[in-house]
Amino acid sequence: IVKLPIVSYYYVKWQTKEVYFMLSEETIVKALGGRSSLGRQVRSPLDLDELIRIGFPYKAGIFLKDLLNLNTNQFTKYLQLSERTWIRVRNAHKRLSSIVSDRIYRLARIYSLACEVLEDDALAKEWLNRPQYGLGGKIPLELLHTEAGTKEVEDLLWRIEYGIAV
Numbered sequence: 441i442v443k444l445p446i447v448s449y450y451y452v453k454w455q456t457k458e459v460y461f462m463l464s465e466e467t468i469v470k471a472l473g474g475r476s477s478l479g480r481q482v483r484s485p486l487d488l489d490e491l492i493r494i495g496f497p498y499k500a501g502i503f504l505k506d507l508l509n510l511n512t513n514q515f516t517k518y519l520q521l522s523e524r525t526w527i528r529v530r531n532a533h534k535r536l537s538s539i540v541s542d543r544i545y546r547l548a549r550i551y552s553l554a555c556e557v558l559e560d561d562a563l564a565k566e567w568l569n570r571p572q573y574g575l576g577g578k579i580p581l582e583l584l585h586t587e588a589g590t591k592e593v594e595d596l597l598w599r600i601e602y603g604i605a606v
Contacts, residue, residue: 467556471548472496473503492542495535501544502530508551508565518581519543546590550580553594557601572596 469482477499482488505515516526519540529536536544554564571577574596583589598604 464552464556467552468545468548471504471507471552472500472544477503488545492545493538495538496541496544497535498530498533501526501536501540504544504548504551508547508568514581518547518584520585543584546587547581547584550584550590550593550597553597554580557597574599 465482465485465488468488469478472478475481477497478491479497479499480487480491482491501515501519505512508515510518512523512526516523519526520543521540535541551564551568554567555561558564558567568580571579575583575592580593580596583593
């Protein structure tokens, strides 16, 4: 039996060409720490949706925080949580809320896309933390607070991937 990767197909239509791109859900799950952090195996995007709705285990957040080399202050600022709340959830080994889990998923998805586009984990981490000309000098991580900002970061990554002028 051949195991096929779980993928999401992203359709992007630019001014001059239409493009299909596959972003592996496995890449996103790895950024969240895999089965050991999520507490179960993820076989499809619907499994991820269910996990987000019930809330990720706190370990998934810690894994992503450590992967991105973020300190607690930076991470909680991105999650729009107080440090005290994060520490309380961590110490009680509770599940995160669906809202916080969705923000963590968004961060893991953009990080995974940056890794695939830039073809280097270290470069992706650096890119996410540096002002980008294509974003008007803004730092990509700071734009991920909203879906609109996330879309701008994602669009810039697609432009980089397909050589469209920034």
